[in-house]
Every structure is written in structure tokens, then in C-alpha cells.
Amino acid sequence: MRIIPVKDQASQKDFIKVPKLLYKNDPVWVCPLDEDINDIFNPEKNVYYSHGRAERWVLVNDEHKLIGRLAAFIDDNTAHLQDQATGGMGFFECINDQSAANYLFDTAKEWLADQGMEAMDGPVNFGETDSWWGLLVNGFTHPSYEIAYNPAYYQKLFEDYGFKTYFKQEGFHLDVKSEFPARFMKIAEWVAKKPEYTFKHFSWKNQEKMSNDFAKVFNIAWASFKENFEPLKPEYIQKTLQKAKVIIDPEFIWLAYRDDEPIAIYLMYPDVNMILKHLDGRMHLWNKIRFFYLLKRKTISRARGVLMGVVPKYQGLGMESAFIWHLIEVFKRKKQYTEIEFSWVGDFNPKMRKIFMSVGSVPVKNYITYRYLFDPNAEFKRYPIP
Numbered sequence: 001m002r003i004i005p006v007k008d009q010a011s012q013k014d015f016i017k018v019p020k021l022l023y024k025n026d027p028v029w030v031c032p033l034d035e036d037i038n039d040i041f042n043p044e045k046n047v048y049y050s051h052g053r054a055e056r057w058v059l060v061n062d063e064h065k066l067i068g069r070l071a072a073f074i075d076d077n078t079a080h081l082q083d084q085a086t087g088g089m090g091f092f093e094c095i096n097d098q099s100a101a102n103y104l105f106d107t108a109k110e111w112l113a114d115q116g117m118e119a120m121d122g123p124v125n126f127g128e129t130d131s132w133w134g135l136l137v138n139g140f141t142h143p144s145y146e147i148a149y150n151p152a153y154y155q156k157l158f159e160d161y162g163f164k165t166y167f168k169q170e171g172f173h174l175d176v177k178s179e180f181p182a183r184f185m186k187i188a189e190w191v192a193k194k195p196e197y198t199f200k201h202f203s204w205k206n207q208e209k210m211s212n213d214f215a216k217v218f219n220i221a222w223a224s225f226k227e228n229f230e231p232l233k234p235e236y237i238q239k240t241l242q243k244a245k246v247i248i249d250p251e252f253i254w255l256a257y258r259d260d261e262p263i264a265i266y267l268m269y270p271d272v273n274m275i276l277k278h279l280d281g282r283m284h285l286w287n288k289i290r291f292f293y294l295l296k297r298k299t300i301s302r303a304r305g306v307l308m309g310v311v312p313k314y315q316g317l318g319m320e321s322a323f324i325w326h327l328i329e330v331f332k333r334k335k336q337y338t339e340i341e342f343s344w345v346g347d348f349n350p351k352m353r354k355i356f357m358s359v360g361s362v363p364v365k366n367y368i369t370y371r372y373l374f375d376p377n378a379e380f381k382r383y384p385i386p
Contacts, residue, residue, distance in 0.1 A: 001067070001100060003107050006056035012038065014058045018069040019093045020281070026151075030143055030273045031281040037091070040126055041071070047236060051076045054126050055111050059094070059104055068094035068101070072108035073126040074115055077230050083381060084118035084373060090132060092123050093150075094157065101157040109374060119373045121166060122158075123148065128232075130306050134169050134344065139365030144304040144341045145273045147171070148367060155368070163370035167383035169344040171365030172356045176331045177338055184359055188325035191318035198260075199326055202253035204245075211237040213255055213262035221265075221309035247272050247295065251330045252303060254323050256310075264310040264319040268327070271302040271341065298336040305342040308352065320355045348385050 006015050016034050023029040041056060043049035052075040059068035074087040089108040094101045112120050125132040131146040135154055143149035192199060202210055215234040223229045241248060247270050256264035275294045279287045310319045331337050344367055345352050357363075373380055 001062065001103055002060050002064075003103060004058050004060060006041075006058060011058060014066055015056055015069050015091075016281070018058060018066050021066055022093055022095065022151075028140060028142060029149055030277040031279070032146070033276065033279075033283060034281045035283060036146075040091075046127060047233075048073075048075060048126050052126065053115075056091075057104065057107055059100060061100075067097070068092075068104050070094075070104040070108055071126065072111050072120070074112065074117065075126075075230070079117065082119075084375075084378060085116055086119040086121055086371070087112040087115065087117040088124040088126065089120050089122035090124045090126070092154070094154075096151070096153045096157075098157060098160055102161055105161050105372075109372070113374055118375065118378070119371055121369060121371050122163070124369060128236075134367030134369045137366050137368050139171065141364070142302075143273060144171075144271050144302070144343055145269065145276070147304070147341075147343045158370055161372070162376075163372045164380055165382065166369050166371035167385075168347040169367040169369065170347075170353065170363045171341060171343040171367070172345065172361035173364045174340040174342065174356075174359065174361040175338065176328070176340060178360060180328065180360055181358070184321065185325065185328075187318060188321035192322035192325045196258055197263075197319075197322070198257040199322060200255050200257065201326075201330075202241075202248075202250040202255075204250065207238060207241065208234075210255060211241070213257075214265050214267075217255070217262045217265045217311055218307075218309055220311045244269065244272075247300075249334075251334075252327075254326060256314075256319050256322065258314070263314045264308075264323070266308045266320075266323040266327075267306040268303050268340065269306060270300045271304045272300065274300045274302060301336050301338045303337055303340045305340050308355075315351070320352075321359070324359050346383075348383055350386065 004011055006012055016037060020031060039045040041054055052073060054071060054073035056071045057069065058066060061067050069091065070089060071091040072087060072089045079085050079087060092104065094104060108120060123135055132148060134148050135158060136148050136150050137155045140152060211234040214237055215232050219231045249270055252268040254266040255262055275291055278290060308320055308323065342356055342361060345356065
């Protein structure tokens with residue numbers, strides 16, 4: 001076996017090619033867009049390069065056939081805020097061979113150690129936690145857009161190497177065609193119609209203000225419970241929304257206000273993977289035509305709930321329930337939608353889990369984010385659970 005750093009156009013193409021080879025017989029896997037993966041490792045496209053760095057490798061066997069890949073990265077804003085300086089590894093793909101997996105893990109470990117790191121989390125993203133975060137360990141059904149999907153044997157590869165569970169995550173499914181609990185609906189409608197609150201869905205006309213309001217709530221809400229929190233910039237939100245403008249439904253993004261002050265947010269996308277599964281990761285002219293044809297035909301029947309946040313002062317007052325009430329009203333008009341996937345909810349956020357369960361959501365997928373300490377004698381600490 002031989003490890004090859006991704007340094008030129010040929011090796012970049014190989015990095016993209018690895019999962020296409022490994023998953024070619026998997027009918028469930030959805031190939032992400034080549035452009036989306038390449039942009040993560042493009043300093044001109046990924047803002048994390050302004051305070052971090054990344055490296056990639058592909059692995060070939062003795063016949064020079066691609067058998068694996070891996071990326072490692074460091075976010076200088078958060079790496080040194082923990083007991084051990086911690087980097088990340090992700091975009092792991094590998095044949096079912098422990099020695100091959102170890103070769104990849106060792107390569108990431110050595111690079112991170114050379115950069116002063118003492119631990120690595122994985123599989124994670126060189127970016128926000130809502131994308132490509134965690135290892136799927138149960139519920140190997142259709143993957144939603146930018147949500148982890150991998151073979152079941154990956155769990156053994158990680159754990160036999162020595163990775164330990166840092167935190168667990170769940171993905172919930174909600175059947176929007178089913179009858180919702182009467183008690184939930186009564187409370188949700190009561191909160192949604194309280195005169196002191198205003199609920200507004202996203203508007204492109206007001207995108208700058210709403211992006212600022214969204215970031216304000218996000219940064220207050222997440223800083224209250226998330227370890228090593230990194231504030232979200234309004235510019236990042238606007239850039240992300242513009243990139244996904246073709247598929248965004250403004251009625252899937254909501255903000256709540258009191259006295260014109262933003263107090264809660266909800267973000268959901270149509271699950272574009274229902275179209276991407278037909279495109280093999282490439283957006284050439286013919287696939288662009290197919291994409292818009294399938295979009296116009298209302299092929300997408302599933303939505304992905306990305307995040308929900310409430311500033312601490314208003315937590316426990318039913319803001320989340322009111323959002324869901326508004327969404328139920330939206331789905332009454334958009335009859336092509338049959339389900340929502342809420343992905344993901346960490347075990348460090350039991351309040352959000354309780355909310356999703358109360359509306360009738362069912363946990364159907366399980367993920368693990370691992371941590372590996374380079375010093376085997378160092379004390380391992382799990383992510384704190386309230």
C-alpha cells in the first residue's frame with residue numbers, strides 16, 4: 001500500500017473518485033456533488049481556511065488501485081480550547097481492511113501531531129457541524145443532503161484503531177401526513193398566536209437583516225451549551241443561502257421575534273439528495289437540465305430540518321412547538337412533502353430530543369463522533385451531557 005498526498009489535479013480527481021468506486025454497488029448511497037466536496041478544500045471557497053488548514057490523502061494498493069482516502073484539518077479558533085489540542089479528520093472512505101484503515105488514520109495522526117495536536121475528532125467536517133459530521137452506526141437508509149452515510153463496517157475500523165465515543169447523535173423522522181398529538185397542537189397554536197410574539201419566514205427581499213438576526217440568535221443560543229463554540233457570521237449565512245437558492249423554500253426558514261428582537265430560529269431545506277441520487281455527483285449541462293426537470297416535477301418529498309435554536313431567556317416557552325405548528329400549516333399547502341428528517345440531535349441536547357419526540361418524531365438513525373487521544377495514558381473525557 002502507498003499513501004499519496006492530494007497535491008495536483010490528478011490526485012484531486014482520485015480523492016473524488018474513491019467513494020464512487022467503493023459504493024458502486026450500494027443502491028442507498030447518494031453521491032455528493034463533486035463541486036461541494038472540492039469547495040471544502042478550496043481556500044477561496046471555505047472560510048475556515050482563514051483560521052485553519054487542511055491536508056488530504058488517497059490510498060492505493062500494490063496494483064495502484066484506489067482503496068481509501070482521508071482528510072485532516074485544524075481549526076485554530078477551537079483547537080487549543082480543550083484539555084488536549086485537538087484537530088479533526090473526516091471524509092474517510094476505505095475498503096474493509098483494518099490495515100488499510102490504520103494506514104490512513106496513522107497518516108492523519110502524524111500530520112496533526114506535527115502541527116502540535118494531541119488528539120483528533122472524527123469523522124468531522126472542515127466547516128460547520130450541520131454537514132458531514134459523525135459516523136453512521138445504525139439506520140442505513142436514504143441519506144439526507146450533507147448527512148453522513150457509510151458502510152456498517154466503518155464502526156469496527158474506527159473502534160479497533162482506538163477511537164472512543166466523544167458524543168452520540170440521532171436522526172429523527174417525522175411523518176407530516178400523520179395526525180399530530182392533540183395536546184401538542186393545542187399548545188403549539190397557543191404559543192404561535194400569542195400577541196407578544198411575531199413569527200416570520202425568510203424573505204429574499206430582507207435577506208441581509210434576517211441573516212443578521214439569524215446569526216444573532218444562533219450565537220446566543222449555541223454559546224449557552226456548546227463546548228468550544230465558534231460564532232457564526234451573517235456573511236456565512238448569506239453565502240450559504242445564495243449557494244442553495246435554487247432549492248431553498250423561504251417558508252422552510254423561520255425566525256421568531258419579541259418587540260422586534262430575534263429570539264428563535266428554525267432552518268430546513270428540501271432534501272435535494274432525492275434529485276442528486278440521479279446525477280453521479282456531476283453538474284454538467286445535461287445533468288443541470290435533469291436537475292431542473294426533476295425539481296419542477298416536485299420530485300422532492302422529504303425535507304431536512306437542519307437546526308433550531310432559542311435564546312436562553314425564551315427556552316422552555318414553546319418556541320420550537322410554534323415553529324412546527326407553522327410548518328404544519330405550510331405542508332398543508334405543499335402536499336408533495338411527506339416527511340421531515342431532523343438531523344442531527346446530539347446526546348448533549350436532551351431538551352431538543354424531547355421536543356422532537358413530543359411532536360411524534362421517531363429516532364431512526366444513530367451516529368457517533370469519535371475522539372482519539374495520541375497519548376494512550378491521557379485521561380479521556382466524553383463531551384459533557386447536561
